[in-house]
Amino acid sequence: MTAQPCRIDPALPAYPPDLYPTRIVAPSVATLEEVRGEAVSRFHRDGFLAVERAFTAAETADVLQGLLDLLDGANPEYQGVQWEAGTAEILGTLPRQRRQDAVRKFWKFIDFDPRLLAFSQHPGLVGAVERLVDAEPELLQDMALFKPPLLGREKPWHQDCAYFDLPQGTPVVGAWIALDAATVENGCMCVLPGSHRAGPTVHFQRRDWQIYDTAVAREGAVAVPLPPGGCLFFHGLLHHGTPVNRTPARRRAIQLHYKPAGVEPVPRDERLAAFGSEGKEVSC
Numbered sequence: 001m002t003a004q005p006c007r008i009d010p011a012l013p014a015y016p017p018d019l020y021p022t023r024i025v026a027p028s029v030a031t032l033e034e035v036r037g038e039a040v041s042r043f044h045r046d047g048f049l050a051v052e053r054a055f056t057a058a059e060t061a062d063v064l065q066g067l068l069d070l071l072d073g074a075n076p077e078y079q080g081v082q083w084e085a086g087t088a089e090i091l092g093t094l095p096r097q098r099r100q101d102a103v104r105k106f107w108k109f110i111d112f113d114p115r116l117l118a119f120s121q122h123p124g125l126v127g128a129v130e131r132l133v134d135a136e137p138e139l140l141q142d143m144a145l146f147k148p149p150l151l152g153r154e155k156p157w158h159q160d161c162a163y164f165d166l167p168q169g170t171p172v173v174g175a176w177i178a179l180d181a182a183t184v185e186n187g188c189m190c191v192l193p194g195s196h197r198a199g200p201t202v203h204f205q206r207r208d209w210q211i212y213d214t215a216v217a218r219e220g221a222v223a224v225p226l227p228p229g230g231c232l233f234f235h236g237l238l239h240h241g242t243p244v245n246r247t248p249a250r251r252r253a254i255q256l257h258y259k260p261a262g263v264e265p266v267p268r269d270e271r272l273a274a275f276g277s278e279g280k281e282v283s284c
Contacts (some may be wrong), residue, residue, distance in 0.1 A: 009104045011085035012153055012207045019157075019213060020190050021221040027052035027230060035128035035233070039148040042274075043132055047196035048239035050224050052127075054231035055177060059119070063254055064135040064179050066115040067106055067144050071099060080107035083150050101250070104153065106144040107195045116142070120256055124229075125175060133171045134235060135260035140164065140172065143284060144179075145242075146188040152245035156210035161236035161259065162203045162275040163284050165265045172236030172259050178226040186243045186251040188225045189232050192217055196237035200274040209282040211239060 013231050029039050029049035037055065043049040070078045083091065087102040096166060110117040119125075119127065120139050130139040134178060143163075146152065161172055182188035195217070202210050224232055236257070271277055 003201070007082045009082055009085050009153065010086050011227070015154055015156065016165045016209065018187070019216065019218060020138060020241065021218065022184055023222050024184060024225055025050070025222045027226070032124035032128045032231070033167060036131050037048070040131055043233060043235070046193050047065070047195040048193070048224070048232060048234040049132075050226065051231040051233070052227065053229060054125070055122075057230040059122075060177070060179050060229045062115050063119050063177075063224040065121075066113040066253065067254075068100060070106065070109055070113055072096065072104065075112045078109065078112040080109055080112075081105075082107060084148060094232070100146065100252075101149065101151065103146045104147065109144070110139070110142045119202050120236045125142040125256075125276045128230060128233065129173050129175065129258045132162055132173050133258070133260055135171075137258040138261040138263075139256060139281070140259045140263040141257040141284070142255075144252070146253075147242070147245035147251040148243065152187055152251060154240045154244050155206065156208045157213075157216045157239055157241035158208070159201060159211045159237050159239060160208065160284065161200065161277070162279060163282060164236070164257075165268050165271050166259060166263060167266050168200070168270070168274055170236075170259055170263050171172060172257055174236065175256045175258070176232040176234065177254045177256075178228055178230045179254060180224045180228055180250050181193040182251055182253065183247075185250075186224045186226060186247045186249050187245040188223055188251070189220055190235075190241055190243070191234060192221045195239035199237065201239070202276040203279055204276060207265055209279050210241075
């Protein structure tokens, strides 16, 4: 069996050629155990912290296999695949090993594969998040973001808290884990250091639910390339985005968001008052 298409992503228009930086920053620490003390202070100052060797090759391979098994229909109840624009006509013709090269996103999968659930509860990961938020963390959202070779689309600059109906000021932390080498050329994460400290920024429905291009302080932005198993922790208010993948290489990643345990959602209008009224029905 194969998983049924969930949704075909819309095609996006081109973006300004200088919207994403080529200046890079190296990982700040080597392992998850080093996410403490000065590294935690750096996270709160900059809004992000890159860990070079957060997970082993075996752990990342296990995560990737769990996603690919869901794609192959190992759990027929799972319907959380979103496909890249322009793939509807070719999905039925792609061989099994190439179907992943039409995927944009896996959405809400932890309840459908025990390996993926276990990874979201990884003691080293959860421990690092706990030190970053200074509270017991609770999983808020799970997704995997694929940028297929020569096809993977842009995710425009945005703040992740613009998507979450949570009280303003809730310390949300995203963990973005590279399953392949993430490079400037194939669409690694780009961030604007310190931008989280300015609070919510109004978003607009343009190419996506995004910060308007002219409001992006691109001169201070940096790219954060990562090796497989590397992890980028980032604050829910940090300005970030990823360019298109123009290379023949895959760029696959899993992204988990955590909030302090016990924080309850608020009415959507409260979020829209901070981030703009065009975001009523949007999702990451």
